Amino acid sequence: MATQPYLAISDGLTTVEIQSGTASLAAYAMRENAWAPTVAEMLHSRISGYGPYSPVVETLTIEVRGSSIADAYAKLSVLNGLLEQAHRWARGEKVAAVMVNWSPMGSSLSPNSGTPYRDVIIGVGPNNQTSGVRLSAEFDQTFSDYAIRDVTVQFVRRNGAWSIGSVVGSLAAAALPGPLAVTMAQADPFLSPTALQLQLVNHYPGAPYTLNGTLIVAEEAGFNIIDASAAGIYGLSGEWTNPTDAANAAVGGEVWRCTPASTNESDVVNWESAGQQALANTRYGVWAAVRAPTAGVTYTIRCYAFNTIRSIPLKTVTIEGGSSNPVIIYFGTILVRGTVWVPRFTVQVSTLTGSPTCDFNYVALVPLYPSTTVIDLSIPMSASGYDYINVENLLLQRPTPIVSLTTYSGGLGEANTFPVTYYGDPIMITKAATVRVALLAPRANYWRLHNGSTPATMAVSVTRQPMYRVPV
Amino acid sequence: MGIQIGIYQGRYGGLVADISPLLTACLFETDEHGFSVCTATVQMDLYSAFGLYDSTGVLWLHATEFGDRVWSGRLQGREIVPGGIRLQAAGAWVYLLDAPYTEMWTNSSYRDWEIMPVTDGVDRWPQRFEADNNNRLFAAARTGETYGNSAPGSKALIWGLPLPAGSSRKFVRAAFDYRIEGIDTNWVFGFQRRDASGAFLGNILLVASIAGVVGPTSYSATFTACDRVAFFLQRSAADAVYTSATGSTNARLTGLRVMTTTSPALYSDEILRDLVAFVSTVNPLGISSATNQIQSPGLDLANEEYADALPGTIVDRLAKLGDSQTPPRLWRAAIWEDNVLRFEPRSADRTWFVDVADVSVSRALDRTVTSVYGVYQDANAITQRTAVVSDAAAIATLGIDRRDHVSVRTTSSAEAAVAANALLADQSTLDARGQVVVRSISDEYGATYPLHYVRAGHDVVIRNLPPSLSTDVDRIRRFRISRTIYDPIADLVTIVPENATELLDVAMLRATLG
Numbered sequence: 001m002a003t004q005p006y007l008a009i010s011d012g013l014t015t016v017e018i019q020s021g022t023a024s025l026a027a028y029a030m031r032e033n034a035w036a037p038t039v040a041e042m043l044h045s046r047i048s049g050y051g052p053y054s055p056v057v058e059t060l061t062i063e064v065r066g067s068s069i070a071d072a073y074a075k076l077s078v079l080n081g082l083l084e085q086a087h088r089w090a091r092g093e094k095v096a097a098v099m100v101n102w103s104p105m106g107s108s109l110s111p112n113s114g115t116p117y118r119d120v121i122i123g124v125g126p127n128n129q130t131s132g133v134r135l136s137a138e139f140d141q142t143f144s145d146y147a148i149r150d151v152t153v154q155f156v157r158r159n160g161a162w163s164i165g166s167v168v169g170s171l172a173a174a175a176l177p178g179p180l181a182v183t184m185a186q187a188d189p190f191l192s193p194t195a196l197q198l199q200l201v202n203h204y205p206g207a208p209y210t211l212n213g214t215l216i217v218a219e220e221a222g223f224n225i226i227d228a229s230a231a232g233i234y235g236l237s238g239e240w241t242n243p244t245d246a247a248n249a250a251v252g253g254e255v256w257r258c259t260p261a262s263t264n265e266s267d268v269v270n271w272e273s274a275g276q277q278a279l280a281n282t283r284y285g286v287w288a289a290v291r292a293p294t295a296g297v298t299y300t301i302r303c304y305a306f307n308t309i310r311s312i313p314l315k316t317v318t319i320e321g322g323s324s325n326p327v328i329i330y331f332g333t334i335l336v337r338g339t340v341w342v343p344r345f346t347v348q349v350s351t352l353t354g355s356p357t358c359d360f361n362y363v364a365l366v367p368l369y370p371s372t373t374v375i376d377l378s379i380p381m382s383a384s385g386y387d388y389i390n391v392e393n394l395l396l397q398r399p400t401p402i403v404s405l406t407t408y409s410g411g412l413g414e415a416n417t418f419p420v421t422y423y424g425d426p427i428m429i430t431k432a433a434t435v436r437v438a439l440l441a442p443r444a445n446y447w448r449l450h451n452g453s454t455p456a457t458m459a460v461s462v463t464r465q466p467m468y469r470v471p472v
Numbered sequence: 473m474g475i476q477i478g479i480y481q482g483r484y485g486g487l488v489a490d491i492s493p494l495l496t497a498c499l500f501e502t503d504e505h506g507f508s509v510c511t512a513t514v515q516m517d518l519y520s521a522f523g524l525y526d527s528t529g530v531l532w533l534h535a536t537e538f539g540d541r542v543w544s545g546r547l548q549g550r551e552i553v554p555g556g557i558r559l560q561a562a563g564a565w566v567y568l569l570d571a572p573y574t575e576m577w578t579n580s581s582y583r584d585w586e587i588m589p590v591t592d593g594v595d596r597w598p599q600r601f602e603a604d605n606n607n608r609l610f611a612a613a614r615t616g617e618t619y620g621n622s623a624p625g626s627k628a629l630i631w632g633l634p635l636p637a638g639s640s641r642k643f644v645r646a647a648f649d650y651r652i653e654g655i656d657t658n659w660v661f662g663f664q665r666r667d668a669s670g671a672f673l674g675n676i677l678l679v680a681s682i683a684g685v686v687g688p689t690s691y692s693a694t695f696t697a698c699d700r701v702a703f704f705l706q707r708s709a710a711d712a713v714y715t716s717a718t719g720s721t722n723a724r725l726t727g728l729r730v731m732t733t734t735s736p737a738l739y740s741d742e743i744l745r746d747l748v749a750f751v752s753t754v755n756p757l758g759i760s761s762a763t764n765q766i767q768s769p770g771l772d773l774a775n776e777e778y779a780d781a782l783p784g785t786i787v788d789r790l791a792k793l794g795d796s797q798t799p800p801r802l803w804r805a806a807i808w809e810d811n812v813l814r815f816e817p818r819s820a821d822r823t824w825f826v827d828v829a830d831v832s833v834s835r836a837l838d839r840t841v842t843s844v845y846g847v848y849q850d851a852n853a854i855t856q857r858t859a860v861v862s863d864a865a866a867i868a869t870l871g872i873d874r875r876d877h878v879s880v881r882t883t884s885s886a887e888a889a890v891a892a893n894a895l896l897a898d899q900s901t902l903d904a905r906g907q908v909v910v911r912s913i914s915d916e917y918g919a920t921y922p923l924h925y926v927r928a929g930h931d932v933v934i935r936n937l938p939p940s941l942s943t944d945v946d947r948i949r950r951f952r953i954s955r956t957i958y959d960p961i962a963d964l965v966t967i968v969p970e971n972a973t974e975l976l977d978v979a980m981l982r983a984t985l986g
Contacts, residue, residue, distance in 0.1 A: 045961045046537070046922070048474030049493025091517045091555075092494065214539065283919065285538055298764045318762045318812050330539035335919040350764055366538075370473040374538045378486070400490050421487040423536040425476040 006103035006113035007035075009082050009121065009155075011096040016079050018062055021103060021113035027075055028062050031150075035060035037102070039469050040160025048425035051395055052191045052370060053160030053469060057125035058100070064148040072146045076133070083124070083132035083155060090122035090158075090399050097397055100157060107471045109164055117162030117471060120396050121155045128154055159395050161190065161467040168464070169435065173201045173457035176448045177251065177362070178438035179216070179223050182462050187433035191371060192467040194428040196391040196460070197411055198439065203449045203456035204384040211381055211449070213441025214287060214328050215391070216366050217373040219432035222278035227252030227362040232272035239267045245359070248326075249446045249455050251289075255359040258347040265348045270306060271363045272342045279365060283335030285374070286314065286343045287364040287440060289447055290329050294356035295322035300348040301358065303331035305341040314343075321356060326442040333368060361447045364440060371431065375424040377441075379405055386416070393428050396465070401426040435462050475537045475924070475960050477512065479524065479547070479559075483532050483757050483811070489524060496556070500535065500543040500958045502928040505784075506806040507545050507563030508955075510535075514556045521557040525550045530757070533561040535960075541809035542924045542960075564807040567751055567758035568784035574638040575746070577776035578731040578738045581883050583853055585609055588630040588670055588702065601629035601705070602718060607850065611705040612722035613714045620711030628706030632666065633730060635699050636779045641732035642697030646676070648728040649690050654682030655716045658709035661723045663691070665698035673698055680708065682721075690727070694734050701730055729774065740790040741768040743776060744805075744815050747783045759807060765814040769795030769803055774884040791815065793887065794894035802894055804929065820931035820952065824913045824921075827936045841876040841899040842866040846888030848880045858889045863900035908934065908967045923965040924958050932967055
């Protein structure tokens with residue numbers, strides 16, 4: 001346990017120690033009672049790219065000491081340079097991130113300067129027109145002891161919370177789409193940045209393809225994928241049947257098929273299962289795997305939130321038919337107090353020519369909490385061996401997040417790393433002991449990733465950097 | 473957990489830049505047309521900023537949260553500013569403003585018919601006839617003139633109506649009432665197909681050997697497609713001086729309507745489907761070619777001819793015509809995240825309940841209308857006014873009758889009356905002007921939703937207004953949204969009620985954009 005505080009600003013190569021962690025005075029000595037860390041509020045902004053807490057402004061007053069006047073000036077210049085570098089990093093320039101490293105006195109998690117709490121600096125505070133360093137009027141009057149007194153340092157910590165250590169969890173390859181439950185080494189008290197690596201096995205069919213899918217990460221047990229073989233699903237009237245579709249690797253082996261009897265809106269299928277009880281009083285999103293194969297037909301697919309006595313319309317989705325390839329469709333969110341509301345679907349076709357059908361294989365119900373991440377991916381798989389999808393949560397290392405494809409389990413920074421196209425916030429924030437991951441990704445005529453002879457599986461590795469707003 | 477904002481290479485293309493963490497200002501707006509405007513200021517180094525500034529091809533801005541498309545649109549403007557770049561994007565509706573559209577659909581206006589001149593061919597002799605197109609098409613023989621079919625050809629008077637140049641549609645249907653009067657059996661009346669240059673293609677209707685009065689007779693039929701239709705009157709015998717009284721041989725057409733569709737009635741949805749095909753052909757990756765969200769108002773349109781008109785303007789006009797119901801419903805057209813044009817009656821897609829801390833609303837009579845008449849020009853370009861329609865309940869409530877008019881580009885009194893009824897339905901209730909800034913919304917069950925769920929076209933109920941307030945008279949407690957401005961950085965939404973004044977819109981936009 002630290003008996004002396006440690007505080008430093010560093011980019012990994014250059015370090016400005018303001019508190020040394022020992023009884024000795026640092027070159028950049030902080031004035032007594034000159035700083036207390038700001039405890040961040042919850043973030044108001046809904047823009048992605050940040051953690052759950054607001055960036056905070058830190059202001060401290062220090063004394064820059066040198067062995068000579070020139071040395072004092074040089075040390076001042078080093079401090080100034082680091083703060084400028086932090087600003088440049090935040091603007092996206094290719095420079096190293098600048099961290100503030102802190103080991104408070106008496107902390108059990110950060111007993112010494114070797115294991116500090118960390119946060120990244122992204123510039124100076126609002127309306128501060130200095131580099132982050134402001135000199136006092138005594139600047140040129142105190143050189144008898146080679147010290148520049150009353151130097152005010154101000155910077156913004158990006159995450160508003162202190163990060164320390166990491167917690168990992170992994171899961172061997174398992175069947176898709178999931179959700180696959182990854183057990184972490186521990187639960188953490190606060191929402192913390194989380195990185196993810198997915199290893200796809202048996203996904204490459206021997207020819208290039210584009211992986212179009214939806215990656216979902218959530219903690220809550222209510223995160224559920226209900227396939228068409230579930231007992232509770234029922235379709236009204238003869239327009240809905242429940243055939244098998246093993247040839248296309250249907251999840252659970254079955255689909256619910258609508259064969260419209262007219263061009264009016266069809267009867268409904270209610271997608272119910274016992275697992276939905278966990279979703280009461282929860283806002284959750286509805287995704288479905290759908291196939292609209294009949295050419296020349298415009299499909300209008302409607303989703304409703306339904307309970308015993310009411311039906312509330314969600315999204316209406318248009319599909320131009322003609323492809324035997326399933327697609328993943330987002331149908332909106334359900335949040336209704338009280339009893340569980342279930343999704344129900346109808347199909348309307350523009351014509352009966354060609355005897356159109358429409359199939360549903362599975363429906364994903366995803367609680368939409370701050371700890372939930374949904375990313376739509378579009379990844380060209382142009383060669384075998386590109387098996388790792390990385391969702392790097394780099395709140396401490398990069399100004400912007402990155403989703404990539406690699407041939408290597410080490411992820412970013414390695415050879416053969418390619419940023420890929422995504423939609424949705426890749427900043428994952430979790431804290432629970434279990435993290436659930438699903439990849440809703442059909443391929444060609446298959447309802448899930450498939451190499452043509454075997455359904456693909458997926459191994460998952462999760463790394464979390466616990467964050468604390470105040471030290472423990 | 474947040475709204476990711478990315479710049480993409482086209483609507484479905486690859487990610488160019490995830491600008492979310494670099495944003496210093498951002499506003500997402502919706503209006504009656506769907507996603508309308510997004511302005512975003514991005515903090516960037518100069519290299520990156522110019523990289524985005526100089527990107528070729530169409531860039532799209534997509535904002536996504538949990539699978540929901542918060543906002544989506546095409547980058548319209550890029551501006552290098554100190555410390556970064558400012559982006560402006562427009563929703564997919566902008567594709568309806570990219571290319572002008574020229575087509576003839578239906579014409580009921582006598583004014584548009586012209587006498588085909590002598591110089592167009594050898595078979596016209598218009599100067600020897602009496603003719604007018606005043607509320608009819610009329611042709612009559614004149615005393616003392618010579619008529620006949622000797623060389624250089626038959627001498628006729630021909631009224632013709634060409635398609636506008638550039639129209640790909642062809643005339644295929646006509647309906648009219650005709651009355652013909654002839655002094656002997658040597659006179660012939662007909663309705664013809666002709667090509668774009670005016671050359672004869674064939675007769676559609678031929679009434680020969682006119683002696684005495686024929687008709688009035690109604691004609692309505694389809695025919696082989698052509699670029700021009702024409703009516704003619706001529707003497708089919710050898711040349712002879714006409715000695716009877718002027719007008720004693722004549723042809724008169726009324727109830728005239730020609731169409732480029734085979735069905736006897738034309739509804740907006742048919743035009744809209746063609747507009748969608750046109751727009752999605754000009755820019756294939758713009759809006760969807762799907763037309764399944766276009767409903768039919770069931771209102772027969774009498775005059776629809778577009779020359780160099782922007783599709784967006786046409787759609788707006790068709791929406792404002794209302795429908796065939798009594799009173800007519802107001803319609804709307806919008807394109808949202810599915811990129812499909814929706815044309816449907818206005819209704820509350822969703823209703824949100826809000827508690828507001830600051831309300832800035834006012835009421836005034838000057839936008840309220842309790843009775844309306846329509847103004848239009850008939851087929852003779854004479855300004856006409858429909859009968860006044862009134863909302864007796866509104867007059868009783870307000871104690872006064874505030875009368876207004878609506879000008880409609882039509883020759884049909886029925887269409888003008890429909891527009892008048894639509895305006896009355898919309899504005900007979902006192903307006904609430906103002907804006908409401910909202911930081912939290914919930915549905916009728918009290919469930920809280922993200923603020924970006926609130927969109928134009930939704931209804932809002934303000935719960936914490938005094939209970940004594942009348943909800944029926946004044947659209948304060950409950951109103952429909954005409955525009956939303958969502959600030960994802962501050963996480964607040966500004967809601968503008970429907971029917972706000974233009975002045976208010978301008979003031980609010982300036983205030984919001986700083």
